[in-house]
Amino acid sequence: MLAIQGQDLPGARWSIGLRGRGLTDVAVGAAFDAGEIVRSWPMRGTLHVAAAEDMGWMLELMATSVIRSTASRRAELGITPRDIGLAREAAVAALEGGRALTREALLSAIAAHGVDVRGQRAYHLLGNLSQTGLIVLGPTAGRQQSFVLLAEWVPAPRRLEREEALGELATRYFRSHGPATERDLARWSGLPLRDVRLGIAARSDGLARLEIDGTTYHLSPEILNLDPGPIAQPTPPAPGLDVRLLPGFDEYLLGYGDRSAALAPEHAQAVVPGNNGMFLPTIVADGEVVGTWKRTVRAQEVVIQPSPFRPLPSAVREGLAGAARAYGAFIGKPARVG
Numbered sequence: 570m571l572a573i574q575g576q577d578l579p580g581a582r583w584s585i586g587l588r589g590r591g592l593t594d595v596a597v598g599a600a601f602d603a604g605e606i607v608r609s610w611p612m613r614g615t616l617h618v619a620a621a622e623d624m625g626w627m628l629e630l631m632a633t634s635v636i637r638s639t640a641s642r643r644a645e646l647g648i649t650p651r652d653i654g655l656a657r658e659a660a661v662a663a664l665e666g667g668r669a670l671t672r673e674a675l676l677s678a679i680a681a682h683g684v685d686v687r688g689q690r691a692y693h694l695l696g697n698l699s700q701t702g703l704i705v706l707g708p709t710a711g712r713q714q715s716f717v718l719l720a721e722w723v724p725a726p727r728r729l730e731r732e733e734a735l736g737e738l739a740t741r742y743f744r745s746h747g748p749a750t751e752r753d754l755a756r757w758s759g760l761p762l763r764d765v766r767l768g769i770a771a772r773s774d775g776l777a778r779l780e781i782d783g784t785t786y787h788l789s790p791e792i793l794n795l796d797p798g799p800i801a802q803p804t805p806p807a808p809g810l811d812v813r814l815l816p817g818f819d820e821y822l823l824g825y826g827d828r829s830a831a832l833a834p835e836h837a838q839a840v841v842p843g844n845n846g847m848f849l850p851t852i853v854a855d856g857e858v859v860g861t862w863k864r865t866v867r868a869q870e871v872v873i874q875p876s877p878f879r880p881l882p883s884a885v886r887e888g889l890a891g892a893a894r895a896y897g898a899f900i901g902k903p904a905r906v907g
Contacts, residue, residue: 571741572617572627573820575608578714580816580850581618586899587813594900598709604722608706608714609699613759614639616706624705625719625726630734631758632700639693646690648697655684656694660704661718669708669715735760735768739787740775746824747788748779756826811855812888814862814873814896817848822858832858836878852877852892854885864896865907871897872907 570588575581579594585606586592600606608618611627614635619627659682663670670678672695676686679694686694695716698704706714707722729737742754755765769776769787777790815821822828822840831853832840840849840861852860852875860877873893875881881889890906897904 570745570820571623571738572611572619574818574823575616575618577816577818578608580818581608583816583896583899584819585618587815592899601714602708604707607722610635610696612757614696621723622725622727624723625702626729626734628700628702630731630738631760634759636697636700643693643697646693648690648693652684653694653697655682656698657703658682659684660698664704664716664718665721667721669710669717671710671713671715675716732767732771735764736771739765739768740772743776743787744789746820747792748786749788749825750784750786753825753827757824810884810888812885812892813853814892815851815853817850819851821853822848822851831856839878852889854888859885864904869903871900871902871904873904874907
């Protein structure tokens with residue numbers, strides 16, 4: 570996947586669980602604690618989860634433009650280069666030697682160094698320290714994650730030159746999100762189309778292409794059971810019904826610029842009420858978003874409350890019950906559809 574959106578940490582953990590065999594929430598938390606995966610702001614100014622070894626080159630490749638684009642906002646908040654310098658000094662002093670601090674504790678350390686951390690200043694200060702590769706969200710502390718120094722937490726990162734990084738980005742994105750277009754990757758990464766095209770060209774021998782209505786899509790050749798490279802025709806989907814309960818910010822929807830293949834435009838408002846950027850958890854049946862859902866956590870169980878766009882066929886209802894059981898297995902508590 571290379572990275573998945575991570576602003577909702579429990580949802581991001583479930584996104585990982587959906588893509589592995591037999592994974593549990595405890596196991597995903599252990600991967601954070603072991604330094605195998607981390608969370609930061611590598612692109613678009615949005616939190617993402619990625620393999621720890623990949624976070625450094627992703628920041629170098631994609632976060633620079635975000636830092637430049639948010640300079641005016643930092644100026645509006647009165648955050649000066651001196652403030653950022655003092656915050657860096659405070660963070661290093663507080664975290665070096667393998668220490669980990671929660672957001673509140675790290676902000677307290679920065680404030681004690683003479684930096685105002687009130688309001689939105691806190692978010693932009695921590696975001697800048699993360700985007701410049703100083704700190705990263707790693708080990709868990711209860712329901713949240715702690716900040717650590719990236720260089721200490723990930724002592725053996727991958728080092729990629731720019732062209733190699735662009736190729737790695739293209740390969741990992743299209744092999745996990747494909748079929749997708751170059752514009753999808755440009756939107757996902759925040760990079761200009763010229764950089765995206767350089768990445769595709771650098772790794773074109775590892776990707777298949779699919780032509781639909783005059784649009785070129787890139788994807789893993791294994792999906793089409795073809796050798797990399799040739800123009801292919803779409804393959805009919807395999808028979809059977811697949812029902813999933815996806816978290817609100819899952820890559821299945823947010824990984825693309827055009828989401829109409831999975832979500833009918835007339836239902837978009839139901840998934841993102843008021844178009845406010847807050848995506849509700851979705852029910853997906855055979856690739857199509859057919860409704861939203863929420864959960865009620867009780868002492869002995871979790872109750873899944875579906876809100877379908879239209880009455881669900883019996884096969885989808887049966888699949889939904891199985892999807893609820895899968896979610897319960899992940900979080901370690903029985904789950905059923907209410």
